[in-house]
Amino acid sequence: MVKASQQEYEELIKGIWRDNPVFAQVLGMCPMLAVTNSAINAIAMGGATFFVLVGSSFLVAAFKSWIPKQVRISCFIIIIATFVTVADYTLLALIPGVHKELGAFIPLIVANCLILGRQEAFASKSTIRLALLDAIGMAAGFMLALLMLGAVREILGDGALFGIKLFGTQFEPWVIMILPPGGFLTLGLLLLLFNWLAVKRRKFLDEVIKAERGQS
Amino acid sequence: MKAKNIIEPGRESQTVVSASRIILTLAIAGLISGVAIVGIYEATFDTIAENRARELRDAVFTVLPGIDSMREMVYREGQLVEGKAAIEEPSVYAGYDSSGEFKGYAIPARGPGFQDTIVLLYGYRMDTGRIVGMQVLESRETPGLGDKIFKDPEFVAEFNSLEVQPGIVLVKGGSRAGNEVDAITGATISSRAVVRIINQANEKWLSKLTLQHPIRSNGKGEK
């Protein structure tokens, strides 16, 4: 086992915070808004995306030198679509209830620009090892974002988390949260929060640099 | 190695790739993908079919209380016969109790709701001329209001013993007569849609339904 280098660690971790596909790159908005009305749906969607992204990144990185550049996009799409179909049927067989709620959004993972984007921008230009680390980091970041949105919407919209009621029967659900506008609202407010945190962090770093300069 | 971990695949250099190479690559990719898809389809086929059948069975058993087995009946050439319905072919389910006596029909129906098509299944007893149960199978009615057509136990219970002649009527402020259904407050349109869907299905089906002979427990029905 090779010890993880600094770069490998970076590739793994960047997708979760700094380059988070949702909060930093604002990619994959379609499933993000459509299926996050409960935490279970978010996990299922995140899991399917994880499987597709990691699987196709591995194959693309492994076969990158065999694929002629003229048809690389077609090949990526074939690989991605195969994984999506596998995920679709597996979910349908294992958890039909969740599959019914996700509906058309499982096949639509093919069109998630996050996945094709990672193949074109990263996996097709790097080693298998790095491509896998990158895919795992990105997919985990995506799943985390889905889960955050799903949890907020389910708690407010249904008074529950993972289907378990958190409050008493008197709880009045915020219906808008499980409807599409709730997705837009929650996503907008979370983006606001993350940008605010980023600005705060930058200000703090600037001040630290200033202070250090002043000392020296 | 540390300087450059990202490998440049030959694509930036101006190498000419022959057309046959491109076609071959795509063909191989397509072939492998096809094999994988057929593989997963075969592997999951039985489970998926089983899930669907169980879902339907559960629904039929809910709307026809007291039954023990069921058979699918299709309307073909002017009469109701046992058999599997082809796509778009009208069909109902006949339910039998544990001694094989015929109890009633579970009738699937669909129609426009407030948001989208509502698909439901209801049980109908021929001997009493009453609807004995109703279950919404698919709907996208507004959460909190329209979805009470399946979440509100009182509304669902309105269909546990409901006369169908001379047609079901939606009323407000408590149902009294045998053919009246009390509308849900705040979801009048969805309640009305359910009643309308059932009335339409009744019009289509009631004249075609015939009493079924009892089956003796020889495992003929889908158990």
Next chain:
Amino acid sequence: MQKHDPQLLLQHSPILRHDKTTPGVMLDVLLALSPVTIASIWLFGLSAIVVLAACISGAALTEYFFTPTSKRRRILLDGSGLTTGLLLGLTLPPALPAWMAFLGGVVAIGLGKIIWGGLGSNLFNPALVGRAFLLATFPNAMTTWVEPAGSFWNLPSSTLSLPFTLDELDAVSGATPLGLMKFEQQGTPFLELFLGNTAGSLGETSGLLLILGAAYLLLRGDMDWRIPVGILLTAMLFSGALSLVDPTVYPTPLFSVFSGGLLLGALFMATDPVTSPSTPTGAWLFAIGIGVLVILIRVFGGLPEGVMYAILLMNAASPLIERFTQPRVFGYDREDSS
């Protein structure tokens, strides 16, 4: 000749200096709303005070927290947050839990105004944004109406529900005149509508007092008369035509104008200078659009009331209307032949 930039939407000169200030206009609006407010307290008692106070405090607190410290004094004193809170409160059902009303005030100012850049930059009427949010979020509580109680000490238990909960809504719930019309084809006598002794939201019940308030605003010159006149005329003509077709199904023009929130919306919300077109032609177009939409939604839509959505939709269209109705710049040709 230099080509004028079509991207830049500016009112042409002459621009006059005027003594009117934002706090002055807002004070006028508050004064104009006071008869309706007092009437709502008279009709619905303590619960009206609680709901209105919750809305106003939600609006004011949000305004306070999301305004830079240096501007706080000026912005809080201009009274626009107070007006938004009061207007929102007047559109709510009397038995609404106070915490929901508070949340509505927060959303009205937060999502309706602050997020667009503050007073003058918002596309939609903030009070209606708050109401739209509440209606989509709590459809049950927002569509439960009570008859006027007639006693000042009336305070339904649902008004004081703890945050995030909803006590059993009052059993003596009444249907609004519009609800009766839509679902039971049952009219309400005109006099009742005009004086306001019907079920409905706090400020929409009395047509008479709303008109009094608006007349004051008109006299003070704070209101573009074209908008309310246009809306009410269009609504009357359209529903009049419909009721000629079939008077048993479609309501009469007078019913259409005096029921529901049409007067409140037409007189006090559609006339918001920030979210309506400033050109005279634009104001007419805007008003006709609202009038048609209101009747369309009420008669053919799934909802009994459509004033809120009609105004919000036309708010969205008003920048476009403004662009198409720019007056010809003096000294330029009719055709833009530069």
